[in-house]
Amino acid sequence: MTIKEQQDTIIEEFSFFTDWTEKYEYIIQLGKDLPLIDEQYKKEENLIKGCQSKVWLHAEHRDGKIFFTADSDAIITKGLVSMVVRVLSGQSPAAIADAEIYFVDAIGLKSHLSLTRSNGLLSMLKQMKMYGVALKARGI
Known part of the structure; x- marks a missing residue:
């Protein structure tokens, strides 16, 4: 599936829920x-700053794609992480670097998260996109 798909x-999926408790x-x-995540990747250098x-986020480049x-140690945050991983994992560096991430606003998530969680989500997305940008710039 593409990032858009x-x-x-x-x-x-979120359209089936009627209130934020269900969401x-x-x-x-x-x-x-x-x-x-493999325990070996739960180290300081893989921690997302701003959360x-x-x-912890680990990226692996293989077969022209980033996986x-x-x-996370917090249950809601772990759910947020799972969505961004689902959207971006398995895509090419260029697709990740150039991706417009719109699902967060479309499901109303941004307005229902605390400021710290919202900033953390943005930090996760930024870090994932930076992996794409870096590999795209190297022509990988």
């Missing part, structure tokens, strides 16, 4: 379903 799927429960479930909770694994 992944985002559209998430938007569609938060779904976000928590997404976090529980996030594949575990109130701990978020992300991540984890």
